[in-house]
Amino acid sequence: MAHRIPAPLALLALVGIYVALAVAARFAQPADFTPAAASANFENQAQLVGFHAPEETLRPGRGAAVLLHWLALDNPAVDYKVFVHLIDADGRLWAQHDGEPGFFFSPMTRWQAGEVADDTHILEWQGEPPPGRYQLWAGLYDPATGERLAVLGPDGQPAADQVLLMEFTIP
Numbered sequence: 001m002a003h004r005i006p007a008p009l010a011l012l013a014l015v016g017i018y019v020a021l022a023v024a025a026r027f028a029q030p031a032d033f034t035p036a037a038a039s040a041n042f043e044n045q046a047q048l049v050g051f052h053a054p055e056e057t058l059r060p061g062r063g064a065a066v067l068l069h070w071l072a073l074d075n076p077a078v079d080y081k082v083f084v085h086l087i088d089a090d091g092r093l094w095a096q097h098d099g100e101p102g103f104f105f106s107p108m109t110r111w112q113a114g115e116v117a118d119d120t121h122i123l124e125w126q127g128e129p130p131p132g133r134y135q136l137w138a139g140l141y142d143p144a145t146g147e148r149l150a151v152l153g154p155d156g157q158p159a160a161d162q163v164l165l166m167e168f169t170i171p
Contacts, residue, residue, distance in 0.1 A: 040151055041152045042080075042139070042140045042149040042150070042151060042152075043149045043158075045072075045073060045074050045076045045108070045140070045149060046070045046071065046072055046073055046076065046080075046108065046111070046140065047070070047071045047073055048070060048071075048163055049069050049071045049116065050068075050069040051066065051067060051068050051165050053065070053067070053136060053165060053166060055166075055168050058086070058134070058136070059170065060125045060129055061125065062125075063122045063124055064086065064095060064122070064124075065120065065121075066084050066097075066120070066122075066123065066138075066165070067118065067119070067120050067121075068082065068084070068101075068118075068119040068121070068138060069118060069119070070101060070116065070117045070119055071114070071115075071116050072108075072111035072115045072116075072117065073113060074113050075109075075111065075113055076108040077109065078108065078109065078144075079100060079107040079108050079109050079143070080140040080141060080142060080149065081098050081140070081141055081142075081143045082119060082121065082139070082140055083097070083139050083140075083141060083162075084096065084097050084098075084121040084123060084136065084137070084138045084165075085137045085138075085162075086123055086125075086134060086135070086136050086137075087134065087137065088129060088130075088132055088133070088135075089132055089135075093126070094125055094126055094127070094129045094134070095123035095124060095125050096123060097122060097123050097124075099121065101119040102118060102120075106118075106119070130170075131170050131171055133169055134168055134169070135164055135166070135167050136164070136167075136168075137163065137164055137165065138162060138165055139151070139161060139162035139163065148161035148162065149161070151163050
């Protein structure tokens, strides 16, 4: 006779796994990362404090892994989505990923001011891009309205609706 786990215990185990993954998606100090632009403050909700995007992964035929490090500046009331776009010099979109931070395990409404959250995005190339210069951009938007959060400039005024992470060349 096989042993069965009572339904309440199974549910409790699943909740425990979810909580463990959510906690693992957050950390007190950022790991090794490239500092982002100091002006990457998204409407005093969150600030992009760093990222990691190994240039060797930003090649056609490979999934490009981009790790973002966010600092909660407030306790957001909206579960904003993150977008990461890879575009060419003409503005053509070659790869993108949109999603909640931390693979949905770290929604922004659970962030506490001062907390740093880890956020990975895997971008898949759309077609075979020609040699040239490319840019990697990131930002936040409200999924209910599609409206992007503004990046505030040093004067506290809206300066853009996304932040340039890096530029690179495909030979």
